[in-house]
Amino acid sequence: MLLKEAKLLVVGELGTGKSSLVERLTVDRFTREHRASEGIVVHQWPRRIGDEDVFVRVWDFGSQEILNQSYRFFLTNHTLSLLVLDARRDSSHNKEEDWLNTLHAVGEDIPVIVVVNHSDTQPLSPLREEVLKERFPQVVALLKTSCETNEGIEALKATIVAQLEVMVSGSPSAPSHYVALRDALESETRDYLSDADFTRLCVSQGIQTDAQQHEQSLLLTERGHTLHFDSPELYRTHVLRPEWATEAVGAVLRWPDLRSSYKGVLERAHLALCLDAHRYPVETHEFLLALLTKFEIAIPLEATTPSKFLVPQLLSTDEPALPDVRGALRFEYHYDRLPPACLPLFIAKAHRFVEKRTWWRTGVILKRGDNRALVRTDENKQRMELLVTGPEVGRRELLAFLREDLRHVHMSFSETVIDEMIYASDDEKISRQPLLLEDLRQLSNAGETEYAAPGVGRVSLQELLQRYVIPEIPAEEELPAALPVPELTAEERQVEAERLAREQQKQIEEHNARVKQQEKRADKVxxxxxxxxxxxxxxxxxxxxxxxxxxxxxxxxxxxxxxxxxxxxxxxxxxxxxxxxxxxxxxxxxxxxxxxxxxxxxxxxxxxxxxxxxxxxxxxxxxxxxxxxxxxxxxxx
Structure with a gap:
């Protein structure tokens, strides 16, 4: 019986040859025509590693964008990742830096083997290879393979075995009651168990104490048999089938009304419309929303008891008509790596200023009084730009709010290097080069009074810094997160529950009416x-x-x-x-x-x-x- 286990996740973009690679690894076979994988396919791959038998579960993730969002659910300590690239395609298709950034953000200790597939047709350029190795220390190997000619497959197997040997060498073999519990869970027909059901199952297998049950839950999740989290919003549910979670995410992201009618804003009541009621009953909705929130697939728009969530993936890629920002107060953040979630988190944080939900994949327009702000990101330049127009005093106040919101957002990216940049003049024609705000502060503290700004000439440091000094934020506009949350009485909770039920019923009725209209049109066609x-x-x-x-x-x-x-x-x-x-x-x-x-x-x-x-x-x-x-x-x- 195999008592040591490991998990191998195979990820990458569509058409890179992930399924062909898994087929070569597990059964040493090559099929020329492979249909694009749908969902998650888990293959069993028993290996002899050192002096021990190890049960390796190979997870082949489909290439749908939805799965690219949800594979992070399954990254744990006992995980080795294979990132498959296509040697025939460039970085715009392979998106290797996006994948590696995400893998690093989720688990910086998770080793990654980068596999350049189809290398018999086009080798990877040495420049790209060196860049990947230098920028991403979690890349333990970069190998070139061809599933058709079998080139590099044996070297890849040897590298995987070597990494798994390091991974499992210090881990003890699973105890016998773990194996019994694992087998009992695999025979379950349900997609998930409540925490109470999991506890009863543990007791039936001789696992009595809370500490032992918690230990078994961690082992099962690390080794890919269940999906369970310790956070207060998620611990009550043990997912037994990974596709149950990923297909729920897919149903939400594919719901057409969420993009077209609600502009990427998901409400609690919407889950009843886009999920199958039999497979995802109402009592699972809180867990699914918490799962979406934990992995930033959906971002709460309220600080406490959120009922609305922003789904960044469903934001439009089309930029709307932008306001005239000539002469705007300009402020920029420069990142060593711009986190993909930075702008969506900022939109959620500053949504009280957003002008009529005018947001898109790379930007947002905000308004406060007579002042407006355009905030947009540039992934190529790794920066975020803030442009504030309107009355002078209002500009500084609105910029202060936005910078404060971004300060909270940036706290989530402690390892990211972020520089604050300002301009010596609001005239873009003469002031094109941004200045590092921290350097100017140090010069001012050292007693300097002027600074020679490129294109502008000598300017007063005091006046320049004064334009960007954060004024005191008015008390009536403090962030909602800073306000105390009143405790609701039982009667108030009942009223709120009835309100949510009415809102949900209204949403369902509106949805059914739209469906009937669509069915009538469909019947004629x-x-x-x-x-x-x-x-x-x-x-x-x-x-x-x-x-x-x-x-x-x-x-x-x-x-x-x-x-x-x-x-x-x-x-x-x-x-x-x-x-x-x-x-x-x-x-x-x-x-x-x-x-x-x-x-x-x-x-x-x-x-x-x-x-x-x-x-x-x-x-x-x-x-x-x-x-x-x-x-x-x-x-x-």
């Missing part, structure tokens, strides 16, 4: 599409069967006519003679062939016309074309 599919099937039946049989029969009739007519002037030609002599002896029965063919063709055409659903070939053609037309027009039947 489907009638036309079904007629087109029927015409398509009839046309191909005539082309494939009826017409060829009629033509064949006519050809035989013509041949016999040529052979039997004595009066033809060219009967003595070789062709006519051959036909006449060859078929003369069989004339008594051969003439039946074309006649039967024509009769069959005619009756087959009449029969299929009157009984279109009884012909299996026609039905297959009809169903195939009908499915294509419905999918093309977005109709699900």
């Amino acid at each position: 489907s009638v036309v599409l079904e007629q087109q599919a029927a015409a398509y099937a009839d046309r191909w039946i005539r082309l494939l069967l009826a017409y060829p049989l009629v033509l064949l029969g006519g050809m035989f009739v013509a041949i016999f006519a040529l052979g039997w007519r004595e009066t033809l002037p060219w009967k003595r030609q070789n062709l006519v003679g051959l036909v006449q002599n060859g078929w003369h002896a069989m004339a008594a029965w051969t003439w039946l062939i074309p006649l039967v063919g024509m009769i069959v063709a005619i009756f087959y055409g009449i029969w299929t016309k009157q009984n279109p659903d009884s012909d299996p070939l026609r039905r297959r053609l009809y169903e195939s074309q009908r499915r294509k037309l419905f999918e093309k027009n977005g109709i699900l039947r």
Whole structure:
């Protein structure tokens, strides 16, 4: 029995060859045509590592953007990650730095093997290889492979075994009651267990104390058998099927109304609309929202008891019409690596100033009184830009609020190097080079009174810094997070619960009304599409069967006519003679062939016309074309 286990996660963009690589590793086989993986497929890969047998579970993640968001659920201490790149594609497709940044942010101690696949067609440039090794210390190896030629596969296996040996060498073998508990969980048909059910199962397997049960829960999660977190919002649920969690995320992110009607703002009541009620009952919604929040797939828009959440992935990539920012007060943050979650977290923090939900994937427009601000990020330059317009005093106050919100956001990225930059003039034509705010402060503290700003000339340090001094924030606009949260009475909680129930019911009714309208439109369109599919099937039946049989029969009739007519002037030609002599002896029965063919063709055409659903070939053609037309027009039947 294998008592030592490890987890190998295989991630990467669509088309990099992850499934082919897993197939080569686990069964030493290559399949040229692989369909794009959907969901998560877990492969068993027992290995002999050192003197011990280790049970390796290889997780092959599909390439949907949804799974790129949720694979982080499964990164634990006993995890080795394989990041698969395509040697034929550039960084804009492979997105290796995005993957490595995410892996580092989730678990900086998680080793990563970068696999450059398809290296038989295009080798990775030495420059990219050196950059990856220098910037990302968690990359323990960078290997080149080809699943088709088997190039580099053995070297990859050896590297994986070496890393797993380091990973499991110091870990003790699982105790016998762990194996019994693991087997009991694997035989479960449920997708998840409540904490109470998990406790009862542990007791039935002889695991009595809370400490022992907690230890087993950690082991099961680390080794990929369950998904469980210790945080107060999540500890009550033990997920037994990983796809149960990832498919819930997918259902939320794929819900069309969330992007089109709600501009990426998810409300608690929406879960009842986008999730299957049988598989995801109402009591699981709190857990799912907490899971989305923990991994920043959804970000709360309220500081306490949030009911609305911003989903960054569903923000529009199109930039709206921007305000005139000429002469704006400019402030910038320069990052060594701009965290992808930085702007969404800021939008959630400063949402009280957001102007009519005017936000998109890389920016947001805010308003306070007569002042407006444009905040946008530039991933290529690794910076965030703040442009504030309006009255001078209001500019400084609004900038102060935004900088304070960003100070709270930046606390989540303690390892990121962040520089604050200012400009010597609001005129973009003469002041193009940003100045490091900290350097100017140090010069001022050292007694300097002026500074020679590029393009501007000598400016007063005191006046320059005064433009960016944070004024005292008005007390009435303190952040909601700083306010005490009153304790609700039982009656108030009941009123709030009833309000949420009414809101949820209203959302459901509105959604059902929209669905009915869409179904009515779909019914009208489907009638036309079904007629087109029927015409398509009839046309191909005539082309494939009826017409060829009629033509064949006519050809035989013509041949016999040529052979039997004595009066033809060219009967003595070789062709006519051959036909006449060859078929003369069989004339008594051969003439039946074309006649039967024509009769069959005619009756087959009449029969299929009157009984279109009884012909299996026609039905297959009809169903195939009908499915294509419905999918093309977005109709699900």
